[in-house]
Amino acid sequence: MQFVDLGGVAVHYDIDWAGENRPVVALVNSLGTDSRIWHHVIPKLAGDYTVLTYDKRGHGLSDLGNPPYSIGDLSGELASLLDHLGLSNVIVCGLSVGGLIAQGLYASRPDLVRALILSNTAHKIGTPQMWADRIGAVEQNGIASILEPVMQRWFTASFREPGNAAYKAYCNMLVRQPALGYSGTCAAISNADFTEEAARIAVPTLCIAGDQDGSTPPELVRSLADLIPGARYEVIEGTAHIPCIEAPGAYAALIRGFLEELES
Numbered sequence: 001m002q003f004v005d006l007g008g009v010a011v012h013y014d015i016d017w018a019g020e021n022r023p024v025v026a027l028v029n030s031l032g033t034d035s036r037i038w039h040h041v042i043p044k045l046a047g048d049y050t051v052l053t054y055d056k057r058g059h060g061l062s063d064l065g066n067p068p069y070s071i072g073d074l075s076g077e078l079a080s081l082l083d084h085l086g087l088s089n090v091i092v093c094g095l096s097v098g099g100l101i102a103q104g105l106y107a108s109r110p111d112l113v114r115a116l117i118l119s120n121t122a123h124k125i126g127t128p129q130m131w132a133d134r135i136g137a138v139e140q141n142g143i144a145s146i147l148e149p150v151m152q153r154w155f156t157a158s159f160r161e162p163g164n165a166a167y168k169a170y171c172n173m174l175v176r177q178p179a180l181g182y183s184g185t186c187a188a189i190s191n192a193d194f195t196e197e198a199a200r201i202a203v204p205t206l207c208i209a210g211d212q213d214g215s216t217p218p219e220l221v222r223s224l225a226d227l228i229p230g231a232r233y234e235v236i237e238g239t240a241h242i243p244c245i246e247a248p249g250a251y252a253a254l255i256r257g258f259l260e261e262l263e264s
């Protein structure tokens with residue numbers, strides 16, 4: 001567990017070094033989650049790949065910073081973290097808003113990005129009205145008030161069984177995020193549109209969807225892949241919005257296959 005001050009914002013990160021000259025994979029989180037969602041993916045990559053995880057501002061152990069945020073704030077934070085660690089040519093794997101952050105990083109600092117994995121994300125997610133309603137609900141009644149509908153989008157019905165302790169724990173993860181960090185990130189998503197930039201992506205890109213994803217459904221992820229020259233599109237069956245939790249083996253296997261192609 002490590003910490004760095006990035007422009008006055010304390011950021012928590014972890015890095016598992018694989019050795020010199022090994023590719024570096026940065027895993028970038030979704031809204032309302034912290035870096036623990038990658039817990040079962042990391043050991044499946046570690047050793048062969050250096051793996052970086054972190055809590056974006058307003059989530060996990062990191063500072064709140066100054067919400068509301070923009071995607072520029074969040075991609076700038078990732079750029080500062082990579083600069084701090086002396087990393088470039090990174091394979092950036094972003095989940096949902098993490099995918100918007102990855103697209104923002106590529107648009108602003110392409111020197112840092114060797115390839116993109118855009119998971120359960122899009123060039124544009126939701127509508128301004130949808131995000132305004134969600135921000136209003138969180139401001140008035142807290143994150144717990146939106147727990148049920150969020151969980152229905154995040155996880156398949158079988159994972160949401162009441163006897164599944166992991167499900168209960170991820171409910172805890174969501175409601176324990178700072179409300180201002182959550183709503184501040186909703187504002188960043190609301191204002192993000194990478195439709196034009198997507199056509200200019202010139203690094204190898206893998207787009208991943210979950211067949212039961214209620215937040216960024218497969219057809220939306222497919223439309224992102226269609227915008228990006230040469231992008232590969234894969235669906236993980238039996239998963240929803242957060243396949244790194246529900247199917248870490250299949251998720252890591254897709255990442256590995258993509259990285260092996262990059263290296264060949």
Ligand SMILES: O=C(O)CCC(=O)CC(=O)O
Nearest residue numbers: 030031096097150153215
């Ligand atoms: O997960 C994200 O980063 C944003 C997409 C979203 O709205 C997730 C959810 O349904 O709560």
